[in-house]
Amino acid sequence: MKKLSLNILIILAVLSSASAQILPSFQFGIKGGANFTSLSKSGTFNSSNQAGYLGGVWMRVGALGFNFQPEAYITSKDVDFNNGGATTTAKFTSIDVPLLVGAKVGAFGFGARFYTGPLVSFAINKDQSFATAASNVVKLDYKDQNYAWQAGVGLDIRKISIDVRYEAGLSSQSYGPGSTRINLFNISLGYKLF
Numbered sequence: 001m002k003k004l005s006l007n008i009l010i011i012l013a014v015l016s017s018a019s020a021q022i023l024p025s026f027q028f029g030i031k032g033g034a035n036f037t038s039l040s041k042s043g044t045f046n047s048s049n050q051a052g053y054l055g056g057v058w059m060r061v062g063a064l065g066f067n068f069q070p071e072a073y074i075t076s077k078d079v080d081f082n083n084g085g086a087t088t089t090a091k092f093t094s095i096d097v098p099l100l101v102g103a104k105v106g107a108f109g110f111g112a113r114f115y116t117g118p119l120v121s122f123a124i125n126k127d128q129s130f131a132t133a134a135s136n137v138v139k140l141d142y143k144d145q146n147y148a149w150q151a152g153v154g155l156d157i158r159k160i161s162i163d164v165r166y167e168a169g170l171s172s173q174s175y176g177p178g179s180t181r182i183n184l185f186n187i188s189l190g191y192k193l194f
Helices: 002-022 130-138
Strands: 025-036 051-063 066-083 086-107 110-124 146-157 160-169 173-175 178-180 184-192
Touching: 025 066, 025 160, 051 086, 051 184, 066 110, 086 146, 110 160
Parallel strands: none
Antiparallel strands: 025 051, 025 184, 051 066, 066 086, 086 110, 110 146, 146 160, 160 184, 173 178
């Protein structure tokens, strides 16, 4: 009788876990974090990093273990430019919109995610205000914007998510006489509102 009860419990747990991944789901939350332009060879963040911040919202729609996760957040990216031997530090503030696709494994509010996708960056600077950048996001006006590709992993613990990503710049950002592609790592903490 004990073996039968144990087998029934195991089967119910497996079915519950499977249905959690198969059934369509929708989640919405907030996130905040930091970005860093490099890692040291030992794999730890090094003190010469140019650090920035990010904060905004995310949405996740999924079924069958796969999901689509669009996000929108304000971010600050600090980078070093080499202008004829002189190093200049520049700060870029932008509204970033990553469109990520990925997979999730786990159940009962715990799980790991793997994802990748493009990112469009709407610069906020002296030439484009926050209102203009936000308007471009809403109107889907992607002309003259910066592009990148993100890949990362995430860990979900009930309503909390922890994400680590790498962002590879696909287009150059200009600053004074120079331009550069921005490549960075970011770490964020998210909270699922519903």
